[in-house]
Amino acid sequence: MKIYEYQAKRFLARYGIRVQPGDVAETPDEVYRIAEQLGTDVVIKAQVHVGGRGKAGGIKLARTPEEAREKAEAILGMKIKGITVSKVLVLSAVDIESESYAGLVMDRRTKKPVFMVSPAGGIDIEQVAKETPEKILRYPVDPFFGLMPSKARELASFLYSDREQVKQAIPILSKLYRMFIENDCSLAEINPLVVDKEGVFWAVDAKINLDDNGLSRHPEFEQLRDTEVEAPQERAAREANLSYVKLDGNIACCVNGAGLAMTTMDVIKYYGGKPANFLDIGGSSNPEKVVNALKIIKTDPNVEVILFNIFGGITRCDDVAEGLKKAVLELNISSPVVVRLTGTNEEEARKILSTIGIRVYTSMDEAVKCAVALVGKEKR
Amino acid sequence: MSIIVDEGTKLLVQGITGRDGSFHTKQMLAYGTNVVAGVTPGKGGETVEGVPVFDNCREAVESTGANTSVLFVPAPFAPDAIFEAKEAGIKTIVCITEGIPTLDMSKLYWWLRFDSVTLIGPNSPGVISPGKSKVGILPSSIFKKGTVGVVSRSGTLTYEIVYNLTLAGFGQSTCIGIGGDQIIGTSFVDVLEMFARDDGTEAVVLIGEIGGTDEQDAAEYIKREFKKPVVAFIAGQTAPPGRRMGHAGAIISGSEGTAREKIEVLKSAGVPVAPIPSRIPELLKETVENH
Numbered sequence: 001m002k003i004y005e006y007q008a009k010r011f012l013a014r015y016g017i018r019v020q021p022g023d024v025a026e027t028p029d030e031v032y033r034i035a036e037q038l039g040t041d042v043v044i045k046a047q048v049h050v051g052g053r054g055k056a057g058g059i060k061l062a063r064t065p066e067e068a069r070e071k072a073e074a075i076l077g078m079k080i081k082g083i084t085v086s087k088v089l090v091l092s093a094v095d096i097e098s099e100s101y102a103g104l105v106m107d108r109r110t111k112k113p114v115f116m117v118s119p120a121g122g123i124d125i126e127q128v129a130k131e132t133p134e135k136i137l138r139y140p141v142d143p144f145f146g147l148m149p150s151k152a153r154e155l156a157s158f159l160y161s162d163r164e165q166v167k168q169a170i171p172i173l174s175k176l177y178r179m180f181i182e183n184d185c186s187l188a189e190i191n192p193l194v195v196d197k198e199g200v201f202w203a204v205d206a207k208i209n210l211d212d213n214g215l216s217r218h219p220e221f222e223q224l225r226d227t228e229v230e231a232p233q234e235r236a237a238r239e240a241n242l243s244y245v246k247l248d249g250n251i252a253c254c255v256n257g258a259g260l261a262m263t264t265m266d267v268i269k270y271y272g273g274k275p276a277n278f279l280d281i282g283g284s285s286n287p288e289k290v291v292n293a294l295k296i297i298k299t300d301p302n303v304e305v306i307l308f309n310i311f312g313g314i315t316r317c318d319d320v321a322e323g324l325k326k327a328v329l330e331l332n333i334s335s336p337v338v339v340r341l342t343g344t345n346e347e348e349a350r351k352i353l354s355t356i357g358i359r360v361y362t363s364m365d366e367a368v369k370c371a372v373a374l375v376g377k378e379k380r
Numbered sequence: 381m382s383i384i385v386d387e388g389t390k391l392l393v394q395g396i397t398g399r400d401g402s403f404h405t406k407q408m409l410a411y412g413t414n415v416v417a418g419v420t421p422g423k424g425g426e427t428v429e430g431v432p433v434f435d436n437c438r439e440a441v442e443s444t445g446a447n448t449s450v451l452f453v454p455a456p457f458a459p460d461a462i463f464e465a466k467e468a469g470i471k472t473i474v475c476i477t478e479g480i481p482t483l484d485m486s487k488l489y490w491w492l493r494f495d496s497v498t499l500i501g502p503n504s505p506g507v508i509s510p511g512k513s514k515v516g517i518l519p520s521s522i523f524k525k526g527t528v529g530v531v532s533r534s535g536t537l538t539y540e541i542v543y544n545l546t547l548a549g550f551g552q553s554t555c556i557g558i559g560g561d562q563i564i565g566t567s568f569v570d571v572l573e574m575f576a577r578d579d580g581t582e583a584v585v586l587i588g589e590i591g592g593t594d595e596q597d598a599a600e601y602i603k604r605e606f607k608k609p610v611v612a613f614i615a616g617q618t619a620p621p622g623r624r625m626g627h628a629g630a631i632i633s634g635s636e637g638t639a640r641e642k643i644e645v646l647k648s649a650g651v652p653v654a655p656i657p658s659r660i661p662e663l664l665k666e667t668v669e670n671h
Contacts, residue, residue: 111485186562259535311540365656
């Protein structure tokens with residue numbers, strides 16, 4: 001789960017990493033009041049879950065509260081990579097002397113949390129990795145020992161040549177590691193980690209992703225989720241325990257299992273069609289799940305054909321067929337439905353579906369070809 | 381021959397009294413798997429499908445000589461269940477449970493490696509050596525005894541591909557779902573190393589998907605030293621970047637992990653990649669003939 005910069009900075013502050021004073025606002029008037037209270041030059045930053053805010057004009061400096069209000073008017077409501085800005089973070093500006101990078105990511109290759117530091121801060125770390133890889137130090141941390149002081153010193157020494165700065169950076173890195181572990185993060189980065197003209201350290205920008213598998217240990221994190229930016233169908237899917245991603249094609253697909261769902265999209269493309277979505281109904285065979293899946297598919301106006309691809313195992317084909325029958329009748333589905341069923345209780349499923357005139361195939365290829373051929377052809 | 385599970389597998393089912401645990405115990409017994417014990421804390425002394433239930437793994441192993449365990453334990457309790465199985469001396473652990481916190485997996489991974497315990501999963505459909513033993517939730521009827529090794533990150537996609545193989549007459553030595561999570565106990569390379577040593581495996585089908593670099597590591601290993609023919613399929617060719625596709629593992633980030641990149645790396649290692657699952661059998665036939 002992604003959280004916003006302002007939320008990430010509250011995590012850092014709780015662990016004693018210094019962040020700029022300020023607050024989050026949703027209207028230009030609130031921005032004015034915050035700027036007035038701060039009484040300094042302020043930075044106004046769009047709060048969105050995508051990168052490239054600065055380039056898109058989503059970060060502005062203002063010298064007076066009036067100017068802050070003006071700049072906020074321009075930022076609030078603007079679109080960054082298709083996402084409308086509804087919140088801004090207003091912070092006291094910092095006089096930057098140097099910028100570096102400090103981040104942690106759970107790495108699937110080394111199976112450890114990997115610490116990454118770079119004296120080239122303030123720019124995208126992936127760009128640094130590509131252009132000047134020698135400026136990044138990567139260190140896989142042993143999950144049992146954690147970040148030992150000797151290693152924290154080594155990392156800090158890679159960032160700074162000044163002894164005093166090294167000394168000050170060590171506890172920041174240790175706190176970042178502790179924050180990462182104690183909150184089940186999958187990513188935590190400070191970029192840039194700024195030293196100002198007085199030699200004070202500031203986490204000027206921060207990004208935290210929380211491990212979805214770790215959320216069960218931190219029920220309070222659920223309130224950090226911004227359900228308003230989620231597409232309504234994706235929220236409905238999450239609440240119904242389905243996994244849905246909207247795409248821009250016209251063949252909706254409903255599949256059991258993520259790998260098979262992705263493959264179904266690939267096969268649709270292979271035979272010249274365009275998938276309208278990724279939708280995994282998971283392993284259980286609850287007919288209600290099928291009804292919920294069709295409710296979500298029905299909200300997509302681009303859908304012309306609905307394709308089911310079910311490989312029965314733990315999922316029983318007849319349960320899916322019951323759900324499908326119920327949904328088609330109750331929800332008044334007008335698009336043609338093509339079904340591929342194989343496996344557990346396949347015969348019973350065929351009988352159920354034949355009563356409502358749905359095409360049933362055993363082969364995935366045949367079902368997909370049929371769905372592709374139906375695009376633009378007919379209504380039920 | 382086969383790998384990971386075979387006639388010598390004496391299985392302990394952790395979470396045997398639960399809905400999934402008891403259902404799949406019945407299925408595994410019906411397949412001929414030697415299920416010797418179950419564990420559910422507080423339910424020792426009961427039986428499930430005739431299998432004795434113990435309060436803990438240590439008693440189960442001492443009484444029955446179990447050497448392999450399978451987990452049907454809810455995610456919050458699964459790390460402790462894995463820990464307990466290893467402490468009781470189990471050498472192969474198959475974890476069906478999904479949703480285990482990644483940090484716990486990081487610790488378990490290294491702790492199990494330290495004592496050479498094999499962990500399959502988490503979020504795995506299991507392992508089957510057709511005709512010998514089935515450990516997990518794989519649907520028995522689609523498998524056929526033979527000489528093709530199958531290794532996959534997915535569940536139902538594996539069934540789809542095995543179904544195609546069986547229809548085309550290719551039986552399997554062992555099929556392994558290594559799991560869809562970010563940190564898993566056994567990687568493609570680990571399984572390929574086992575297949576390399578297994579006389580009963582003559583060719584391998586590798587089923588990957590977007591996200592991570594496990595397929596790229598496999599390609600490098602195959603190029604360097606794997607002598608048996610391999611064909612592959614990579615799911616998620618049409619997946620948009622930056623979006624999570626159900627599996628925790630299936631997310632493309634940065635330049636790593638796209639299907640295109642994986643397909644290119646595999647092809648340059650001499651591994652033919654099928655564009656769709658139904659083309660795998662013919663590709664396998666050609667590859668074996670030309671090998």
